[in-house]
Amino acid sequence: MACFIAPVGEAVVTTIIQKVVEKKEKKYGIKKTKERVLSWSQRLRFLNGLLWGGSLLLAFEHIWHGEVVPWPPFLTAMRNPADVGPMLHEMAIIGGGMVIFVTFIWAVAMLVVELRAPASELNVEYNRGG
Amino acid sequence: MWLIITTLAAITTTLIWYLKDPKNEYKLGLLAIIFWGATLMWFVDHVMAYRAEGEEFFEINADATLLGISVVIIALLVWEITLLISDPKGILKKK
Numbered sequence: 001m002a003c004f005i006a007p008v009g010e011a012v013v014t015t016i017i018q019k020v021v022e023k024k025e026k027k028y029g030i031k032k033t034k035e036r037v038l039s040w041s042q043r044l045r046f047l048n049g050l051l052w053g054g055s056l057l058l059a060f061e062h063i064w065h066g067e068v069v070p071w072p073p074f075l076t077a078m079r080n081p082a083d084v085g086p087m088l089h090e091m092a093i094i095g096g097g098m099v100i101f102v103t104f105i106w107a108v109a110m111l112v113v114e115l116r117a118p119a120s121e122l123n124v125e126y127n128r129g130g
Numbered sequence: 131m132w133l134i135i136t137t138l139a140a141i142t143t144t145l146i147w148y149l150k151d152p153k154n155e156y157k158l159g160l161l162a163i164i165f166w167g168a169t170l171m172w173f174v175d176h177v178m179a180y181r182a183e184g185e186e187f188f189e190i191n192a193d194a195t196l197l198g199i200s201v202v203i204i205a206l207l208v209w210e211i212t213l214l215i216s217d218p219k220g221i222l223k224k225k
Contacts, residue, residue, distance in 0.1 A: 054166075055167070
């Protein structure tokens with residue numbers, strides 16, 4: 001019904017976090033040492049890509065199935081008060097499941113990247129302007 | 131059916147990115163990530179619908195196939211717009 005709203009919510013939060021982290025990394029001159037190891041802003045960008053990209057295609061699928069319309073109240077389930085409860089339940093259970101699964105896969109991918117990198121590459125450079 | 135088509139698109143795009151565009155000059159990494167994000171989300175959706183409501187895991191019919199193809203087109207459109215905006219070869223800037 002509207003399960004993609006949960007990943008969109010997470011994407012908004014992680015995008016804000018990514019922007020803040022990116023600013024801090026620029027301020028302190030933190031960058032990756034070699035191609036393999038990613039800075040935190042790059043890791044979060046990867047998660048944001050998964051969340052925004054997936055949500056976009058899911059939103060299209062909901063439009064295709066007539067569950068989302070371009071006019072208020074946008075979600076067709078909102079027209080009938082009896083459908084609101086099941087919609088919120090679906091958002092919590094399926095949407096929540098999507099959020100947990102995508103974040104878990106992202107965490108595993110980041111862990112694999114770190115484990116594959118030699119120890120010397122794990123150190124980030126701190127360039128404090130001097 | 132759209133889960134199968136999107137998964138196939140994700141695998142193919144990842145392979146092309148790895149072989150032809152590892153530096154992500156042509157933003158193929160972005161396209162792969164879009165496909166993977168949707169694949170993971172639809173996988174959860176399909177598993178939950180299968181377990182809770184006993185729906186068919188793969189819905190194989192003309193409508194589902196057309197949806198799968200349309201999803202790929204939407205992702206390709208997003209990727210192409212991003213590619214043209216970033217213009218890695220500077221073709222649009224020259225003109």
